[in-house]
Amino acid sequence: MNITADCVVIGSGMGGGMTALALARRGLDVLLVERGERLRREPQNWSPEAVFLKRRYKPAETWLDGRGREYKPGVHYVVGGSTKVYGASLPRFRESDFEATEHDDGLSPAWPFRYADLEPYYAAAEAQLNVHGTTGQDPTEPWRSGPYPFPAMEHEPYVADLAERLRAQGVSPAANAMGVDLRPGGLCIRCGTCDGFPCLLGAKSDAETCAVDPALATGNLRLLTGVRIDRLETDPSGARVVAAVGVGDEGEVRITAAKFVVSAGAVNSAALLLRSADGKHPAGLANSSGRVGRNYMMHNNAHIAAFDATRRNDVVFQKTLSVNDWYHDGGDGKPGGVMQLVGKVQGSMMRLEAPYAPRFALDGFAARSVEWLVMSEDLPSPDNRVTLDASGRIVTQRTALGVAAHRRTMRTAKRLLHRVGYQIIGTQWFGIEMNSHMCGTVVAGEDPSRSVLDGHCRAHDVENLWVIDGGFFPSSAAMNPALTIAAQALRVVAESDLAA
Template identity: 55%
Template sequence: MKHDYDIVIIGTGAGGGTLAYALREAGARILLIERGDYLPQEDENWRPEAVFQQNRYKTKETWEDAGGGGSFKPGVHYYVGGNTKVYGAALPRFRREDFDALEHEGGTSPAWPISYDDLEPYYARAETIYRVHGRPGDDPTEPPRSAPFPYPIVPHEPVIAELDDAFRRQGLHPFYLPIGIDLREGGRCIRCKTCDGFPCQVDAKSDADVCCVRPALESPDVTLMPRTYARRLRADAAGKRIEAVEVERDGERFEVRADRFVVSCGAVNSAALLLRSAEGGLANSSGMVGRNYMVHNNSALMAVKPVRRNPAVFQKTLSVNDFYLEGPGWPYPLGNLQLIGKVQGAMLKAARPAGPTPLLKAIANRSIDWWVMSEDLPDPDNRITVTSEGRIRVHWKQNNMATHRKLVEAATTMMKRAGYPLVFTEPMGIETNSHQCGTLRFGDDPATSVLDPYCRAHDIANLYVMDSSFLPSSAAMNPVLTIAAQALRVAEHMVAEA
C-alpha cells in the first residue's frame, strides 16, 4: 500500500503540530503521522488518582536506564498533541543570553547558530497561536519584544498576591508567568485545579492539538493518520534522500512516500527513529545523533505554613528570575523558579505511596508548590541508544548540579523569609523527562551538529527534524514556546525553498 504526499510530518506535538499549522495553507499535500490517538475527553481527565496514581495517560512502555537502574516508566504521552496534552502551559521565551555561550559553574552552555533577534518575530506569532497571557516589564531578564502579549495576565489569587508582595519586600522581582489558556472573552477556561499535568477536559489549555493540529486539519491539504507508528525511514542507496517511511497501523505495515519528511517525535523518539533507520544511524556523519540529551535539573519544592491553608485554585501564575543569570553569592546562572499547579493529596500519594494519606493531604492543603529548574549542559555521553531488540536506552548522568543545589537553597530561603517555615524539596530522577531535548542539535558545522539552522539534516536534503531535539542548550525555561517559534521559522523556510 503506498501513499504519496509532498510533506510527511511524523509526530503531532509542539514541534510537528505547530509546523503543520504553519504549513496548512502552503499548497502542499501534508500527512501527519501520529502513533497515538486523540486523548479522550472524560471525567478521569481531572481525577488526580487516575492521572497520577494510575498513570492513565502516560505511555505503558518502559525505557532502560543505562546507568544500571533497570527499566523505568518515562513521563511521556503519546496522543495527538503529544506531551502538550498534559503540559503546564507555561510559555515563556528563552532569554537573550540563552542564545549566546554562557559560562556556568559546571561548564559552558554553547552558543546557538541563531540569535534571539532571529527568533523574536516567531516568538510573537507563537504567543498568539498559543494564546499566551502575560505582562512585560516585571522581570529584569525579559528580552525585548516586538509586540505586546496577545492576552492580559492571569491574575494572582490573594495568597499568591501576598507572596508577590513578600518577595518584593525582599528586593526580588516576581513576574506573571506567561500562561497559555483560553481566558479570552467567552473563552472556555474555568481556571481549575487540574491544569498542570492533567489533560484539559474542556479543551481550554493551549496545547498543540487544540491550537494547531485541529485548525490545520480544517485545510483540505492536511490529513492526519492517528494510531500509526513510524518504524523506520528508508533512504535511497546513496543514503542521501529519504524515499519513504515504514509505518505500522493496526498490525499492518506499509510505506508512505513523500518529497520531504519531518521527524517530530520528541527528542528521545526522534533520535531513536533515526538510529533504527540505518546502521550507525541515519543523518549521522557527525556521530551526534542521540547525543547531548538534556532534561533540565529539576526539583519540586513545597513550602508550608502549618497554621494556614492555601486556598489557591489556579496557583500557577507567578515566577522568579532574579537568580536566572547569577547569585545570590554565586557568579554563575542558577535558573528559574515558577509556581506549579496546586498539588493535591492524591498527587503526593502517587509520589509517596507509603506516606499516611491524612498527613499528605494536610501538607498539600497548606503548601505553596514550586518547580525549581536549572540548566543542564550538553554532554555527548548523555545519550539515547536503541538496543538490538529496539528498546530505548537512556544514558544519563546529571551535570551542573552545584548550580541546581544553589537554586534550591535560594528558593528555600526566599520562602522561609516570606513566612513559610517548612520547606520540602524533592529532586527529579530519570523518569522526569518532560523537558527532554538536544539529541539532534542544530548548528552551522556538520561535523558537530545533526541539523542546519533551519532544522534540515546536514546529510540528507529532504529530511527535517522539528521538535525539542534541535536545542543545542536547554536554557532554564520551559521549552514549548521556543520549539513553536522555531517551527514557524522552519515552515517559512520550507515554503520559500519549495
C-alpha cells in the same frame, strides 16, 4: 497500506503540530502521522488518581537507564503529544540563551541563530497559543516587538499576598506567560486540574487544540493516527529519504513523500534516526557527525512544597507566578535558575511520594502548602545519550551537568521561602523518568562535523529531511521549552525550503 503526500510530518506534539499547521496554511498537501490516538475527553481527565497514580495517559512502554534498569518515561503517545498534559507555561528564552555562556560546570554553547532571528516567530507562536502575559515585572525578560496577545492571568489572593511577601525580600515576582483560553468568551474556567492533566474543556493551548485542529480546518492536512513509524528509507545514493515505514492496526504502512519531517520528541526522533541505519548511513540516518542521540538534556529540576501552618492555601489556579532574578547570576556571576509556581498539588497526588502517610495528613499538608518548580540549565555532554539496545529498546544514559548551579538555586529558593514565613520545606529532585523537558539529541549547528541539523533544522546529511522538536536545542536554557519549539517550527516553514 501505501500513502503519498507532498510532505509527511511524524509526530503531532508541539514541534510536529506547529510544523503541520504552518505547512498546511501554505497550501501543501501534508500528512501528519501519529502513533497514538486522540486523547478522549472523559471524567478521568481531571482525576488525580487516574492521571497520576494509575498513569492513565502514559504508555506502558519502559526504557532503560545507563545501568540497564527499566524505568517508565514521562512521554505521552497521543495527538498533541506531551502538550496534552503540559502546564502551558510558555515563556521565551532569554537573549543570552542563544549565546555561548560560561556556567559553573562548563560552557553552554551558542545556537546557530540568535534571539533576534526567532523573535518574530515567538510573537506568531504566542498568538497561535493564546499566550497571556505582561512585561515590566521580570528583570531578565528579553525584548519583544509587541505586547503579549492577552493580559497576564490575575493572581488569586493567596498568590497575590505571596508576591508581596517575596517583593519585600528584594526579589521580583513576575506573572507567568500562560497558554490558556481566557480570551473574552474563552473556554478556561481557571480550574485546579490544568498542570499535569488533560483539559476536559479544550481550554488549554495544547498542540492538538491550537495546531492540529486548525491545520485540519485548512483542508490541506490529513491526520493518520495509530501508526508508529519505525524507519526511514533512503534512495541508493543515501542523499534523500524516499519512504517512512511503520506499523498500524492493519499491518505495515509505507508513506512516500517529497519531504519528511521527524517530530517524534527528542528521544524518539533520535531513536528513529538510529533505527534507520542503512548501507549509506551505517551509524544511523543523518549521523555522519556521530551526534545523533548525544547531548541528551532534560533540565535539572526539583519540586519544592513549602508549608506554613498559619496560612491556609485556598488557591485553585496556582501557576501564575515566577521568580527569575537568579537567571543570569545565581550569586557568583554565573547563571542560576528559576522558581515557578506549579499547579496546586492535592493530597492524593502526594501519595506517590508518601505512600504510607494517611490521606487526612496529606490533605492537611496540601491545604497549607504552596508548590514550586525550581529549574536550572542542564549542560550538553556527548556522554549523555540515547542509544538502542540489541533488541531495539531505548536506552537513555545521563549524568546531570550543571548540578552545582541547581543546588545553589535550591538553597537560595529555600532560604527565601523560609524568610517569607514557611516553616517546613519538602523537596523532590527529578529523576531520569521525569524527562518532560527532554531536548538536545539531534543538535542544530553550523558545523556538520559537530551537529546533526543546520540552523533551520534540516539534516546536514540528507537533503529532504528535517527534525523539528526539542531535539534540535543546542542548549537547554533554564526556561520551559515548548514555546521555543513552536516558534522554531514556524521559522523553519517560513524561511527554509521545507515549504518550497
